[in-house]
Amino acid sequence: METITPATAPVLLENVGYRIGEIPVLSGISLRSEAMRIGIIGRNGSGKSTLARLIAGLLEPEPGRIRIEGVDVFRDRRAAIRTVGILFQNPEHQIIFPTVAEEIGFGLRQLGQSRQDAEAGALAMLADFGKAHWKDAPIHALSQGQKHLVCMMSVLAMRPRLLVLDEPFAGLDIPTRMQLARQLNASGTRLLHISHDTRDLEGYDQVYWLDGGKIRASGPPAQILRDFISEMTRIGGGDDLSHLAS
Numbered sequence: 077m078e079t080i081t082p083a084t085a086p087v088l089l090e091n092v093g094y095r096i097g098e099i100p101v102l103s104g105i106s107l108r109s110e111a112m113r114i115g116i117i118g119r120n121g122s123g124k125s126t127l128a129r130l131i132a133g134l135l136e137p138e139p140g141r142i143r144i145e146g147v148d149v150f151r152d153r154r155a156a157i158r159t160v161g162i163l164f165q166n167p168e169h170q171i172i173f174p175t176v177a178e179e180i181g182f183g184l185r186q187l188g189q190s191r192q193d194a195e196a197g198a199l200a201m202l203a204d205f206g207k208a209h210w211k212d213a214p215i216h217a218l219s220q221g222q223k224h225l226v227c228m229m230s231v232l233a234m235r236p237r238l239l240v241l242d243e244p245f246a247g248l249d250i251p252t253r254m255q256l257a258r259q260l261n262a263s264g265t266r267l268l269h270i271s272h273d274t275r276d277l278e279g280y281d282q283v284y285w286l287d288g289g290k291i292r293a294s295g296p297p298a299q300i301l302r303d304f305i306s307e308m309t310r311i312g313g314g315d316d317l318s319h320l321a322s
């Protein structure tokens with residue numbers, strides 16, 4: 077079996093930083109992983125969403141470099157859209173078309189498929205999820221959980237090598253979270269799941285703890301999530317809200 081050396085790891089971040097104005101939001105992030113389910117845990121304001129956008133190639137790291145499956149996802153956008161997908165916390169930030177089939181077909185059009193092929197691909201995806209009857213459904217009439225499912229189908233239809241999840245389950249009830257998580261796991265796609273909720277990352281292969289824009293610890297979820305909960309409980313026991321100041 078081929079040994080994966082760090083230089084060829086499918087998810088590779090080297091000394092990544094990012095500033096907003098003068099403020100360093102992320103610094104010194106190095107992460108090499110060939111795990112199929114990678115978790116990133118961190119509290120509010122730790123830089124999770126910024127990191128998700130960097131890994132999806134929507135922001136440029138400065139300094140540092142990011143390679144996903146060997147692709148420079150910021151500079152090589154053509155390759156990046158075939159390589160990385162992202163699911164946002166709020167489906168409204170993702171959805172642009174009025175009907176379900178149009179929304180799912182849009183990603184396939186971006187991959188260069190003809191209108192006909194994209195429509196057939198969208199219908200096949202809907203059928204796979206047992207939702208063929210949603211084809212012409214107006215998205216605005218769907219529930220929040222249903223909108224999340226449309227976003228998930230749209231991104232999975234593009235068959236990304238890595239799917240970045242930026243807290244897509246926040247605000248969903250327990251059965252919906254469980255059902256969507258099961259669909260993602262069954263898709264066989266490499267997942268990089270960013271969350272402040274330890275429940276999302278139980279059973280993951282490897283977890284990184286993001287704290288104040290830096291990686292504080294990494295390892296198996298049992299250990300990292302336990303340490304995270306105990307630190308969050310300790311902080312929550314105090315009255316200091318200074319981290320919420322802008």
Ligand SMILES: Nc1ncnc2c1ncn2[C@@H]1O[C@H](COP(=O)(O)OP(=O)(O)OP(=O)(O)O)[C@@H](O)[C@H]1O
Nearest residue numbers: 096101118119120121122123124125126127272322
């Ligand atoms: N547009 C912006 N202008 C100024 N500061 C910003 C901007 N966007 C993010 N920040 C700051 O960058 C830091 C990281 O933000 P980010 O949204 O990445 O964190 P997060 O861990 O995803 O937070 P949350 O869990 O609350 O969504 C925060 O301190 C935030 O205030």
